[in-house]
Amino acid sequence: MTNALSLEGVHTHVGPYHILHGVDLHVPAGQVTMLLGRNGAGKTSTLRTVMGLWPASAGVLRFKGQAITAMTTPEIARLGIAYVPETMGIFSELTVRDHLVLGARAARRAEDLDRTRLDWLFGLFPALHKFWLHPAGKLSGGQKQMLAIARALIAPCELLLVDEPSKGLAPAMVMKLIEAFTELKRQRCTVLMVEQNLAMAKALGDRVAVMDNGRIVHTGAMAELADDEVLQQRLLGLSLGVAA
Template identity: 70%
Template sequence: MSGQSPALLQLDGVHTHIGAYHILHGVDLVVPEGELTMLLGRNGAGKTTTLRTIMGLWRVGQGRIRFDGQPIHALPTPEIARLDIAYVPENMGIFGDLTVRENLLLAARRARSLDDLDTTRLDWLFGLFPALRKFWLYPAGKLSGGQKQMLAIARAMVEPRRLLLIDEPTKGLAPVIIRNLIEALQEIKRGRDGARTTVLLVEQNFMVAKALGDGVAVMDDGRVVHAGRMAELAEDESLQQRLLGLSLAAHQ
């Protein structure tokens, strides 16, 4: 793809088995640095397994994963996270009995107390997600679904990350909350001080994908069957129908 940035993350022929099940069947995927890449596909295509395999939560059976040119597929999850790769799972992974403040502090590996947190970065996150400031001392389990999703993303971004993996952030959210989340993710994509954050985002909502994506990879049956620019897929209804079984026009 012309004009594409160098790859920050690259999967080459990745196979993943979960127990007796062969889920990924040779995934080839390139995530350019500084871009937001959408990972799309029907239910069961292997999108979540791909994210979990990148994070080392599922082990690579065959193939390799490279981050910034270095192989990471044999590393344990904590070492992958220490490369400044953050993962927001579909279930959000927040601690419901802890407050918003405690959740953020726990996610900040370099901070031992609240005083160690980067207050400028916190203010930036509060600008993206004002509810987090309002409910700073509330147990996270009492937040609404949208507020929990905002906390999950803020936890991933409480310290600078080179790569952010997010699994279906808008699932089950009301349209107004989805619009707010799109705006926040657009700002995260731009980054602070003009430094763009690299994001790999799994999403079922095609309108969200169109609004956010720079590039796109479409999965089917454990493989990437299409890769290109998101704008091109958004304009090609026949390709949408063939790859995803939908057309954008029907969802407007």
Template identity: 70%
Template structure:
């Protein structure tokens, strides 16, 4: 961890301590230490193959940590033994939603049916929260237009919007999102940024603020949304601090990421 890391004032909602993950014979995470402050957006950046997506999947229990501790709201959610099964359903029930890079939508179901499946509190379309739907349609109008279309017939960008909307259909305490802007048109990216800002402020129907851990390669999005940033390299977090400080330090960007954020605006 960077020795110059500052202490953030918000309490951590999610904490990873010394997390290792093996996938088959491959050792992917090598002792990840990460803190995600409550009510903030934490960006998880790094070169391709650094371990960012594996970190999200390990948090959700899709891949099991072989060593270390993962705690949500002070309670351990990682399996205590390598022989224990993944706990993804239990983890989701705590109010954690995950948007994978591959979107995770059901191609044969309609947009409406995809959202219904993601809404734990509804068993039929008429039971979906109308105000919440209107809020989603305001940011992603294509979902309303293609409400009864099979999700598999949507464009790549529309599928990504649907995947994000599935995570937002109900209030969540923590969102884990893997490259949400991938495949989206610039105008939709701006809508996504505003939607996540509203969630962080608790502005969606006056709900409590939502905490976000976001993997992103679009640095305009990272700079616009991030309060905190953690940079990964070779399966470890090698820097953590304020997003603004990284965005303003091109030398640090080059050292940690091998590029300048200014060149990707």
């Protein structure tokens, strides 16, 4: 099994705070790896460290075997790592079209966008086609999340980092996201996803890593964790069966 991303003994400090305590994490290529854990366990900090937003203070991060520990965020993005933050990072006054032009990086205008890839994204998220010229601030919460994901995917990427995509969304919108990520799975897109919606984690995850207090405390197949309620209670304090 080839790993797209590896973290080996990674520590992260933010000011006086020691956030990550020797994280060891491997994300297999072509699979969806779920990063689970209680609030404050270090999941978002892990994604931010991968992107170079918070530099690692110790340890090594590798993408496709290449050390990226000392790289800047733009350098990491240019390698093919895309990031959808928990806040989504949507600009209210910009249109859907504007956001995708920004995400494409090489495009200066909508006419420069790869039409085949744009049509593929419209297939995943039809609402973006419908509201193409609408200010993003007028979209619903779920539509904004779809826009944030589409912006990350408009330029081809080899690894997608997604932080709690279902947070605050209605169940019907969560189902639409599950359908979209299921299509990404079929295309063998490598995804590292932080998620609190355990039904979504169960539906999408191939692998799972569980964090606690800035460390990885469990790794394995998502299906095995989903079938073991005792392990779920010990690691997460709840049951996937109840969430599903």
